[in-house]
Structures are given as structure tokens and as C-alpha cells.
Amino acid sequence: MGTEISEPLIVDKKSIDDGGGGGIESEHVPEWKDQITIRGLVVSALLGTLFCIITHKLNLTVGIIPSLNVGAGLLGFFFVKSWTGFLTKLGFQVTPFTKQENTVIQTCVVACYGLAFSGGFGSYMIAMDERTYQLIGADYPGNRAEDIKNPGLWWMTGFLFGVSFLGLFSLTPLRKVMILDYKLTYPSGTATAMLINSFHTHSGAELAGKQVKCLGKYLSISFVWSCFKWFFSGIGDSCGFDNFPSFGLMLFKNTFYFDFSPTYVGCGLICPHIVNCSVLLGAIISWGFLWPFISAHAGDWYPSGLESNNFKGLYGYKVFIAIALILGDGLYNLIKIIYITAKEICNKSTQQSKLPIVNEVIDNESSKGLAEQRKRDDVFLKDRIPTWFAASGYVALAAISTATIPIIFPPLKWYLVLVSYIIAPALAFCNSYGTGLTDWSLSSTYGKIGLFIIASLVGSDGGVMAGLAACGVMMSIVSTAADLMQDFKTGYLTLSSAKSMFVSQLLGTAMGCVIAPLTFWMFWTAFDVGSPDGPYKAPYAVIFREMAILGIEGFSELPKHCLALCAGFFVGALIVNLLRDVTPKKISQFIPIPMAMAIPFYIGAYFAVDMFVGTVILYIWERINPKDAEDYAGAVASGLICGDGIWTIPSAILSIMRINPPICMYFGPSLSS
Numbered sequence: 053m054g055t056e057i058s059e060p061l062i063v064d065k066k067s068i069d070d071g072g073g074g075g076i077e078s079e080h081v082p083e084w085k086d087q088i089t090i091r092g093l094v095v096s097a098l099l100g101t102l103f104c105i106i107t108h109k110l111n112l113t114v115g116i117i118p119s120l121n122v123g124a125g126l127l128g129f130f131f132v133k134s135w136t137g138f139l140t141k142l143g144f145q146v147t148p149f150t151k152q153e154n155t156v157i158q159t160c161v162v163a164c165y166g167l168a169f170s171g172g173f174g175s176y177m178i179a180m181d182e183r184t185y186q187l188i189g190a191d192y193p194g195n196r197a198e199d200i201k202n203p204g205l206w207w208m209t210g211f212l213f214g215v216s217f218l219g220l221f222s223l224t225p226l227r228k229v230m231i232l233d234y235k236l237t238y239p240s241g242t243a244t245a246m247l248i249n250s251f252h253t254h255s256g257a258e259l260a261g262k263q264v265k266c267l268g269k270y271l272s273i274s275f276v277w278s279c280f281k282w283f284f285s286g287i288g289d290s291c292g293f294d295n296f297p298s299f300g301l302m303l304f305k306n307t308f309y310f311d312f313s314p315t316y317v318g319c320g321l322i323c324p325h326i327v328n329c330s331v332l333l334g335a336i337i338s339w340g341f342l343w344p345f346i347s348a349h350a351g352d353w354y355p356s357g358l359e360s361n362n363f364k365g366l367y368g369y370k371v372f373i374a375i376a377l378i379l380g381d382g383l384y385n386l387i388k389i390i391y392i393t394a395k396e397i398c399n400k401s402t403q404q405s406k407l408p409i410v411n412e413v414i415d416n417e418s419s420k421g422l423a424e425q426r427k428r429d430d431v432f433l434k435d436r437i438p439t440w441f442a443a444s445g446y447v448a449l450a451a452i453s454t455a456t457i458p459i460i461f462p463p464l465k466w467y468l469v470l471v472s473y474i475i476a477p478a479l480a481f482c483n484s485y486g487t488g489l490t491d492w493s494l495s496s497t498y499g500k501i502g503l504f505i506i507a508s509l510v511g512s513d514g515g516v517m518a519g520l521a522a523c524g525v526m527m528s529i530v531s532t533a534a535d536l537m538q539d540f541k542t543g544y545l546t547l548s549s550a551k552s553m554f555v556s557q558l559l560g561t562a563m564g565c566v567i568a569p570l571t572f573w574m575f576w577t578a579f580d581v582g583s584p585d586g587p588y589k590a591p592y593a594v595i596f597r598e599m600a601i602l603g604i605e606g607f608s609e610l611p612k613h614c615l616a617l618c619a620g621f622f623v624g625a626l627i628v629n630l631l632r633d634v635t636p637k638k639i640s641q642f643i644p645i646p647m648a649m650a651i652p653f654y655i656g657a658y659f660a661v662d663m664f665v666g667t668v669i670l671y672i673w674e675r676i677n678p679k680d681a682e683d684y685a686g687a688v689a690s691g692l693i694c695g696d697g698i699w700t701i702p703s704a705i706l707s708i709m710r711i712n713p714p715i716c717m718y719f720g721p722s723l724s725s
Contacts, residue, residue: 079427084435084549087152088556095131096157099124100164100563104571106697107165109315111174112581112588114659115651116331118322121162121244123267123690128157129251130264151252152548156556158244159539163532163560167568170495170531171212176503176523178203178590179597180516183582187361187594194605195597199463199516205573207460212565214453214460215525219532220557221446222477223484225439227540227550232429234396236488241541248546263687270688274314274695281312282703286716289585297719298661304719306339307656316659318692320666321685326641327648328660328667334649335657343370353612361584363598368611370654371598376618377650378595380625382497388633389486389494396485432544435551446477453525461521463514468506472525479526480533487534488541495534499527500599507603519600532561578704591655625650 103120110117132153136146171177178184180201188195201207223230230236250256285292293312297304320328346369350356358365450473458466479498487493500523507519536557543553580586582593610618625646632643652660666689673681 079547081431081547081549082150082152084552084555086147087150087156087549087552088559089147089153089156091132091135092153092157093160093559095128096160096164096560097563097567098131099127099157099161100560101567101571102127102694102697103161103165104168104564104568105574105700106315106693107168108173108568108572108575109588109697109700110319111169111592112575112590114316114655115174115592116319116323116648116659116663117169118319118689118693119240120165120690120693121158121240122247122322122686123694124161125154125158125244125247125251126260126264126267126687126690127694128161129154129248129260132157151248151546152552154248154251155245155543155546155548156552158248158542159553159556160560160563162539163535163557164564164567166531166535167212167216167561167564168571170527171208171216171564171568171572172520172524172527173208173568173572174590175496175592176499176520176527176596177208177211178582178593179520179595179600181582181593184590184593184597187582187584188363188597188601192363192601194512194516194601196512196516199514201461201517203572203576205569208569208572209565210456211460211524212528212569213562214456215528216532216561216565217558218446218449218453218473218476219480219529220536220554220561221442221449222480222529223533223537224437224442224554226481227437227537228433230484230488230537231432231540231544234485234488236485236537236541238488238538238541241538242545244538245542245545248542259683263684266684267687267691267694270691271695271698272691274318274692275699276695277312277314278696278699279702282699282706282713284715284717285713286718287712289583289587291716291718292713293717294587295719301719301721306344307658308335308339308661309658310661310665311658313659313662314692314696316662317666317669318689318696320663321670321689321692323663323667325667325671327645328663330644330646330648331652331660332657332664333644335652335660337649338370338373338653339657342373364611369614369617371594372610372614372618373621374650374653375595375599375602376622377625377646377653379500380622381629381645381647381650382494382500384626384629386494386497386501388629390482393482393485428544428547431547432540432550435549437551437554457521457525461517463510463518464506464521465510465518468509468518468522469525472502472506472522473529476526476529480530483530484534484537488537493531493534495527495531498530499523502526503596503599504603507600512604515604516597516600519603520596523596532557574701574704578707589655591651595654 103124106120107117129149132149136149139146172179180199182200182202185195185197185200190197251260281293285294289295295304296309296311298310299308303309343366346353347366350365354365354368358367361367363371450470454466454469454473457469458464483494483498502525503519503523506522507515509515510518536554539553539557540550542548543550575581575588579588581588582590628643628646632640632645635643670681670685673685
């Protein structure tokens with residue numbers, strides 16, 4: 053997913069003489085050590101904390117994490133510019149704020165909050181806890197009490213330190229191959245570089261100032277609104293604006309209502325229209341038709357009168373059909389990415405590459421472009437990261453991790469961890485290459501593959517915990533490796549040193565290993581995380597634990613007709629994805645995305661309504677004033693998400709202090725006279 057952004061025209065260096073002119077070719081580039089500053093690291097830690105909170109909130113509610121790069125870039129630019137401006141007015145001499153320092157901040161922040169996702173706090177890690185075990189049922193085959201490990205601040209931090217750095221060392225020697233030789237586009241990295249470059253021009257800085265004001269305005273509105281909502285949310289989970297029957301009580305029972313969430317509306321403004329529409333379509337299919345249809349067969353297809361979270365009833369259909377859609381979509385895209393990667397590598401080896409590279413006759417413009425290209429190449433290659441350092445770092449970290457992970461998760465034996473680390477670089481390369489071509493990271497898919505394989509190998513005696521832990525190991529490596537290559541691309545286009553990019557990734561990852569568990573612990577201690585009736589349902593916890601159980605037990609315990617429905621939706625996901633790829637763009641742009649459709653199958657329709665409201669606002673905005681929409685939609689969305697995220701902190705403090713909202717606003721049918 054992501055906007056496709058093409059490279060500048062590239063020409064063969066051998067075909068022209070040395071030359072240049074004005075522009076970036078004459079730009080002064082600070083030494084790599086000067087690109088990493090104390091003020092930049094302080095800002096990175098503050099923003100990393102904020103975005104970790106936002107990521108946890110989204111992970112524990114709906115599981116959709118939109119790109120927060122615009123917000124991180126704007127806020128990083130704003131904080132440092134404000135700080136330098138303030139000190140200058142006081143008469144102090146300050147080091148100028150460069151785009152290289154801006155890039156380092158962006159890299160640190162993304163590396164930090166990326167661990168809030170790949171760390172599994174809303175998926176494989178929390179799937180090990182006692183609440184998830186009880187939700188599935190103590191008598192459910194394959195669901196053993198021995199496979200419980202409740203979240204703990206120390207072991208979660210230790211696990212992240214053990215697995216999160218290997219991905220950074222696994223592909224570092226290939227940075228020249230990926231960025232300069234294959235010239236992979238990495239659309240998100242390129243877009244981030246364009247954003248940062250624009251900040252450091254006169255017109256770009258002026259626009260950035262306006263965007264920051266816009267972000268601050270909607271951040272304030274979102275924060276105040278979330279505070280206002282709290283006063284009416286009462287005790288329990290049935291009060292307040294979060295349970296507002298916008299379309300009537302009948303649809304409210306089927307989770308169709310607008311819950312006035314700034315976060316989900318903001319997600320709707322950021323996510324592409326097709327994603328938001330796919331989520332709503334999935335909600336309509338599941339909660340509008342499928343679940344009412346299956347409920348009508350209670351007593352025939354499954355015993356009537358079961359609890360709402362009993363896997364032998366409707367709950368089982370919800371979870372397993374969602375899993376079928378997710379696996380179908382993931383399998384198709386995995387095969388597709390591997391095919392594209394293999395094809396492009398073969399084309400490259402035969403000098404018939406179809407990557408977005410163009411050779412052109414040289415004129416003054418292309419000569420200037422070539423000079424800029426050479427400047428970027430020189431800066432990128434100047435501060436080399438020795439291959440021996442990356443290789444020895446990977447081996448040393450793998451040895452430490454192989455020894456420590458079995459201590460944290462005894463069922464995951466050391467030799468299974470070692471085998472994972474032997475094959476991980478190949479998978480990291482496939483994922484990074486595919487991300488460079490398509491902007492689609494399949495880290496969670498690789499994690500699920502590791503989950504199934506290890507769970508089935510270990511078997512019933514500890515297979516669930518071993519599979520979930522293996523999922524974390526694989527996800528961390530392939531995710532951080534792809535993120536590093538994205539950052540290398542951003543650094544390449546902003547004239548940032550590759551060494552400063554690598555070091556800032558290391559620092560950001562180290563921050564994330566501490567900040568991500570701490571911010572999750574705030575949620576864990578303040579809220580009832582994992583409760584199916586609470587605001588923080590942690591929907592993927594049950595899904596990931598069920599996947600591990602499926603890897604051991606198979607499909608023997610599914611309710612009646614559930615396997616047939618799962619097979620149908622699995623095949624349907626494959627067909628829909630195939631249609632998206634083989635039909636013309638004017639048709640394929642309206643074909644839904646199965647992965648997005650799967651999310652409301654289990655969670656509910658309410659957030660789909662919120663996101664659709666966001667996409668309708670953006671659609672109308674784009675029609676009325678497309679330039680304003682392009683310039684400010686990301687800032688408005690980031691403000692809405694950040695304001696609601698910041699309110700989580702005082703809300704958690706109030707919850708820990710046992711201070712309850714004073715009013716319960718509740719809606720029910722009117723009493724007949």
C-alpha cells in the first residue's frame with residue numbers, strides 16, 4: 053500500500069564529462085557525527101513516546117496503524133525550529149537546524165514507535181496472557197494453562213533488546229545494492245525525503261509553519277473533545293458518546309454506530325479511500341448479513357445460549373473467518389512479492405531490468421540532474437559501514453539471543469532460534485526488496501509463517517508459546533530490516549550520511565525497547581486490556597493464539613459449516629487479490645482489499661463508520677479545494693490522532709487513581725406507558 057513515486061531520471065555516468073552547477077551538488081553536508089545532536093535525540097524520545105502511545109491505542113482497539121510519518125516530520129521540525137528560535141532571541145548562538153538532523157529525528161522516531169507494532173503488544177505477545185487463554189476456553193483442545201505468560205515489564209524489555217537489533221545488521225552490507233544498484237524506489241522513504249527537503253526551503257518552511265499551526269489546532273480540539281467525552285463515560289462500557297446509537301438501537305446492536313472517535317476519523321483521513329471503503333464493506337458483509345444469518349441458525353449449527361466469547365458458537369465463526377481472510381490475503385501477497393522480487397533480480401542479472409530507470413539524451417537539465425545524482429552517491433558511499441562489522445554484529449547478537457530467548461520462553465528451544473536466525477536474512481532481503489518495489493511490508497505474514505511452522509514442530513507440549521515467540525523473532529527481524537532500507541533511501545535523498553542513518557536507527561531502536569514496554573505497561577495497569585466488552589479489546593490476541601492452536605490441533609473443533617465458510621473466504625481473498633492485479637487500473641481501484649475487509653469481521657462495525665466519515669470528509673475536501681486537501685489533510689489527521697492519544701495519559705492516570713467519570717450517558721428504548 054502507498055503512493056507510487058518514481059525516481060528522478062537516471063543517466064549513465066560514463067556517457068558525460070564531469071560537470072555541475074548550482075543546486076544540491078554545491079550544498080555543504082555536515083559530518084555524520086554532527087547530524088546526530090542531543091536536542092535531536094531529546095525530541096526523538098518525546099515524539100517516540102507520543103507515537104508509541106498512539107500505536108498501542110490503535111493496536112489494542114482496531115489493529116490498523118496508519119502512517120504517522122507526516123505528523124512525526126512536522127512535529128520534529130516544529131520542536132527543533134521553536135527551540136533554536138527561542139535560544140536565538142535570547143542571544144545564544146545555536147547550530148543551524150539542517151535537513152540531515154531532521155532526517156535523523158524522523159528515523160529515530162519511526163524506529164522507536166515501530167517497536168510498538170512489531171513488538172507484538174497487540175498481537176503475539178499479549179496472546180500469551182491469561183485473559184486470552186480464558187477467552188478461548190480452558191477446555192478448548194490445544195489451549196493449555198502451561199502456555200500462559202502474562203505481560204511483565206522486565207521480560208518484555210529483555211525480549212525486545214534480544215531480537216530487535218538483528219534486523220539492522222542483517223542487510224546493512226546490501227545497502228549499496230538495494231539503493232544504488234537496483235535503485236529501488238521505497239515510495240514511503242522517498243515521500244518522507246521529499247517532505248523533509250521541502251521543510252528546508254523558504255516556501256516549504258512557510259508551508260510547514262502553516263501545517264504545524266493546523267496540526268496544533270486540531271490536536272487541541274481532539275484533546276478537549278476526548279476530555280469532554282470522558283465526563284459522560286461513567287463506570288463500565290455501555291455509557292457515553294462511545295456508545296451513541298447514531299443510526300438507531302437496532303443497528304447499534306449490530307455495532308453500526310458513530311462513536312465520535314477523533315482517532316478513527318483521523319485514520320480515515322490518512323488511509324487511502326479504498327482501504328476505508330474496504331473496511332466498511334467488510335463490516336456490512338459480516339455484521340450486516342453474515343452474523344445475523346448464522347445467529348438465525350443457533351440451535352442447529354451451534355448450541356444456543358452460549359456465552360458471547362465461546363468458540364463453539366458465533367464467536368468461533370467471527371475469529372476463524374477473519375483468520376481465513378487474513379491468511380488468504382497474506383499468502384497471495386507473499387507469493388506475489390516473491391515472484392516480483394525473483395523476476396526483477398533475474399532481469400537485473402540479464403541487463404533487462406524493468407525497474408523505474410530511464411536513460412535519456414543529455415541536455416543542461418539532465419547534466420544538472422546527473423551532478424545531483426553524483427553528489428548523493430558520494431555522500432551515501434562516503435561513510436561506509438564495514439561488512440565485517442555488520443556480519444560480526446549479527447553473529448554476536450544472534451548468539452546472545454539464541455542463549456537468552458529460551459530462558460524467557462522455555463518451549464522455544466535454542467536450536468529453533470538458531471535456525472530462525474540462519475534463514476532470517478534471506479526472508480529480510482525478500483521483504484525489504486518487495487517493500488522497495490511495492491511499499492508493502494509483509495513482516496506480519498512472515499511472522500505468521502514462523503508461528504505455524506514452529507507451533508507444528510514443537511507440538512502440543514508448548515507449541516502455542518513457542519509458535520508465538522517465534523512469530524515475534526521473525527517479525528522483528530524482517531520489519532526492522534525493511535525499515536532500515538526505507539531510512540537509507542530517505543537519507544540518500546536528503547544527503548544524510550548512511551552511518552548517521554544506521555546509528556540513529558540503533559538509537560531509535562534502543563529507545564523503543566524501553567519506551568514501547570513502558571507505554572504499554574501504562575495501558576496494562578490502567579485499563580482492562582483484552583476484555584471483549586471494553587474499549588481495549590486487543591482483537592489480534594485471540595486471533596494469534598488461535599493460529600498457534602490451529603498449527604497444532606488442525607480444524608477438528610470448528611463449529612458446523614465453519615470450515616466450509618473459512619475455505620470460501622480464503623479462496624475469495626485469493627480471487628479478489630488476483631482481480632485487483634489483472635484488471636485495468638480504472639477498475640481495480642474500486643476492488644476492495646481483503647485484509648482491510650477482515651478487520652471488522654471480528655471487532656465490529658463502529659470504527660469502520662468512523663473511518664468512512666473521515667474518508668467522506670477528505671473526498672469532499674479534495675473536490676472543493678484539492679490544493680488545501682493535499683497540503684493540510686495529513687496535518688489535520690495527525691492532529692486528531694495525536695490529541696486523542698495525548699488524552700490517554702491523563703485518562704490512564706485517572707483510572708490508576710480510581711477516579712471515575714461523574715456521569716453515565718446511556719441510551720435505551722423508551723418505556724411504554
